[in-house]
Amino acid sequence: xxxxxxxxxxxxEKITVKEHPREIxxxxxxxxxxxxxxxxxxxLVACVVAAAVVYSLGGRLIFxxxxxx
Amino acid sequence: xxxxxxxxxxxSCSPLEKLAWGTALFVLFIQxxxxxxxxxxxxxRIHDTLEGEWIWLHILNETNTAxxxxxxxxxxxxxNGLVRSAxxxxxxxxxxxxxxxxxxxxxxxxxxxxxxxxxxxxxLLLKDYFIKNQNFKYIVILCAALFMALPYFPxxxxxxxxxxxxxxxxxxxxxxxxxxxxFAITLLYPFYSSIVWIAIPGLLAxxxxxxxxxIKYRRIPYLYILGxxxxxxxxxxxxxxxxxxxxxDDAFVSHRTAYDLYKYQQPSLQSSIIETLQFLGTLHxxxxxxxxxxxxxxxxxxxxxxxxxxxxxxxxxxxxxICVFQGFxxxxxxxxxxxxxxxxxxxxxxxxxILPLLWVLAFALSLAALWDKLKFRGFxxxxxxxxxxxxxxxxxxxxxxYRIMVGIHKFPSYNEYLAPVQFQEIEDFIGLPKDEYRVASxxxxxxxxxxxxxxxxxxxxxxxxxxxxxxxxxxxxxEIEKSKEIEAYFDGWGNRxxxxxxxxxTEYPSYYITKYDTVTLQNFDFNAAAFAxxxxxxxxxxxxxxxxxxxxxxxxxxxxxxxxxxxIYLYSNLLLKK
Numbered sequence: 065x066x067x068x069x070x071x072x073x074x075x076x077e078k079i080t081v082k083e084h085p086r087e088i089x090x091x092x093x094x095x096x097x098x099x100x101x102x103x104x105x106x107x108l109v110a111c112v113v114a115a116a117v118v119y120s121l122g123g124r125l126i127f128x129x130x131x132x133x
Numbered sequence: 134x135x136x137x138x139x140x141x142x143x144x145s146c147s148p149l150e151k152l153a154w155g156t157a158l159f160v161l162f163i164q165x166x167x168x169x170x171x172x173x174x175x176x177x178r179i180h181d182t183l184e185g186e187w188i189w190l191h192i193l194n195e196t197n198t199a200x201x202x203x204x205x206x207x208x209x210x211x212x213n214g215l216v217r218s219a220x221x222x223x224x225x226x227x228x229x230x231x232x233x234x235x236x237x238x239x240x241x242x243x244x245x246x247x248x249x250x251x252x253x254x255x256x257l258l259l260k261d262y263f264i265k266n267q268n269f270k271y272i273v274i275l276c277a278a279l280f281m282a283l284p285y286f287p288x289x290x291x292x293x294x295x296x297x298x299x300x301x302x303x304x305x306x307x308x309x310x311x312x313x314x315x316f317a318i319t320l321l322y323p324f325y326s327s328i329v330w331i332a333i334p335g336l337l338a339x340x341x342x343x344x345x346x347x348i349k350y351r352r353i354p355y356l357y358i359l360g361x362x363x364x365x366x367x368x369x370x371x372x373x374x375x376x377x378x379x380x381x382d383d384a385f386v387s388h389r390t391a392y393d394l395y396k397y398q399q400p401s402l403q404s405s406i407i408e409t410l411q412f413l414g415t416l417h418x419x420x421x422x423x424x425x426x427x428x429x430x431x432x433x434x435x436x437x438x439x440x441x442x443x444x445x446x447x448x449x450x451x452x453x454x455i456c457v458f459q460g461f462x463x464x465x466x467x468x469x470x471x472x473x474x475x476x477x478x479x480x481x482x483x484x485x486x487i488l489p490l491l492w493v494l495a496f497a498l499s500l501a502a503l504w505d506k507l508k509f510r511g512f513x514x515x516x517x518x519x520x521x522x523x524x525x526x527x528x529x530x531x532x533x534x535y536r537i538m539v540g541i542h543k544f545p546s547y548n549e550y551l552a553p554v555q556f557q558e559i560e561d562f563i564g565l566p567k568d569e570y571r572v573a574s575x576x577x578x579x580x581x582x583x584x585x586x587x588x589x590x591x592x593x594x595x596x597x598x599x600x601x602x603x604x605x606x607x608x609x610x611x612e613i614e615k616s617k618e619i620e621a622y623f624d625g626w627g628n629r630x631x632x633x634x635x636x637x638x639t640e641y642p643s644y645y646i647t648k649y650d651t652v653t654l655q656n657f658d659f660n661a662a663a664f665a666x667x668x669x670x671x672x673x674x675x676x677x678x679x680x681x682x683x684x685x686x687x688x689x690x691x692x693x694x695x696x697x698x699x700x701i702y703l704y705s706n707l708l709l710k711k
Binding site: 095096100104105107108111112115116119132 | 178180284418422424426427430434507508509511512515516519520522523526527529532533
């Protein structure tokens with residue numbers, strides 16, 4: 065459907081292995097850099113720790129969580 | 134579909150899909166296990182639930198007025214007789230749930246339905262319109278599971294969790310597929326959602342999609358428009374009593390007409406920026422407190438995936454625009470309210486209610502984009518599970534229930550908050566039929582007394598008579614004189630028509646005193662004559678009033694059973710003591 069707002073613009077659904085043979089074949093060794101890994105996992109660990117601390121202690125530091133935690 | 138078929142289908146799923154289905158089941162299990170194990174000793178959210186909306190439905194059920202559509206029906210139990218139309222419509226699934234399953238289990242079953250509809254809706258929307266590729270099915274299921282983990286207010290039905298389903302239905306109508314089912318969904322949605330929270334922003338958002346389609350493609354999707362008209366008509370029908378009382382009944386002057394929300398706290402550029410950041414950081418507690426940092430991380434990473442970054446990027450821009458609009462709405466309203474009265478009347482600042490939908494859609498699109506770049510693919514599951522952890526940990530009902538289960542008791546359970554045994558003792562002590570006297574509460578919400586069948590002068594209501602508010606105000610006018618905070622809170626807003634004390638303030642703990650708080654009112658200003666004029670005979674106080682004798686109040690008895698969550702001091706009004 066040419067005029068379809070969502071389908072026409074849906075670039076995501078075009079993501080298939082068939083359409084991207086180069087990246088799939090060449091990308092096997094394409095692992096993230098150590099810096100990127102450190103950044104991503106640091107953010108994730110910080111999220112877990114912050115959630116555990118803030119919610120466990122009461123969360124009153126961050127409005128409006130205080131009323132519930 | 135037979136059980137064998139489902140089992141066979143599950144067996145044929147990829148390992149990632151099996152993990153995703155398992156996660157969805159885990160999200161449900163972890164939320165409902167405490168209710169099954171603890172029953173009414175489990176925690177149920179207090180704000181706008183046990184202290185408000187859910188107890189309103191309980192009162193409607195107890196007074197057999199849920200489906201009473203008479204214009205003149207009054208509920209005498211609340212605020213010396215409040216018109217039925219000031220309460221929520223009885224034409225709602227929540228009302229039916231409470232009627233069938235009772236107040237506690239009705240809440241649990243209703244919550245289950247709310248979450249399941251959210252899961253199914255998100256699954257269908259992502260699968261049919263956003264992420265069709267079968268490789269991403271596990272992302273679809275995971276994101277639908279995440280959507281179930283957020284701390285919604287089940288009392289507002291599927292106002293938030295129903296949005297993916299309603300969007301799916303409208304997209305179907307655009308494409309002329311599954312039209313009967315989709316029409317049925319658009320017509321039924323108003324029976325299970327709040328007109329205040331979703332009707333106006335929802336219809337406006339659908340209108341924007343329509344406008345976009347027309348401008349870009351010069352196409353008018355008639356079925357889509359018909360669906361919108363049908364939904365709007367059903368909202369009016371379902372909430373007819375509210376429209377009638379506020380728009381047709383001239384005799385009823387709502388306390389909302391005296392709103393002066395910015396009496397002492399005027400919005401500024403600084404406060405608007407802070408509010409914008411709050412919306413971005415924690416969303417809104419009425420919608421679902423939700424810290425979305427892992428989603429932001431996925432969004433940022435997805436921006437590096439050249440070919441597939443457009444849609445996550447668009448979602449992020451829409452989210453930012455809504456947060457800024459929400460953050461600055463008060464400032465805009467304050468600055469332009471006099472010139473554009475509709476800004477104050479309609480309060481268009483409810484667009485935040487579509488943020489959970491947008492965040493999860495953005496997440497799904499970002500994860501799908503990450504999948505395309507091999508070096509990012511390994512981040513998908515860690516990012517997802519951290520987001521799920523943060524969401525579940527941030528779900529106050531989950532957190533407090535597991536606290537209770539491991540013996541850390543920070544918030545009262547359903548039974549502890551509503552204290553049916555303690556209030557039965559009070560009723561027995563007074564020894565009169567409850568309709569023969571009126572009570573008010575201090576230091577605890579009047580909904581506790583209302584739940585237990587007492588006739589209260591006070592109440593938390595979003596709509597009541599302004600004249601009554603002025604009469605009630607006289608009871609603690611002396612305390613209002615002492616505190617600008619109370620003046621702004623009660624005079625400027627007043628939905629909580631409670632007796633306030635300047636020593637307790639207006640913050641949450643002021644109507645949430647527990648036996649662990651060692652507060653005593655030293656110099657309370659209370660007008661027993663004004664209390665008597667409204668019929669006030671007993672004051673149920675969670676704090677001791679040191680100067681009670683001077684106020685014309687007599688301490689009848691202290692109810693301090695150690696099993697209870699709070700101590701109640703029962704004072705009688707000497708002016709009405711026979």
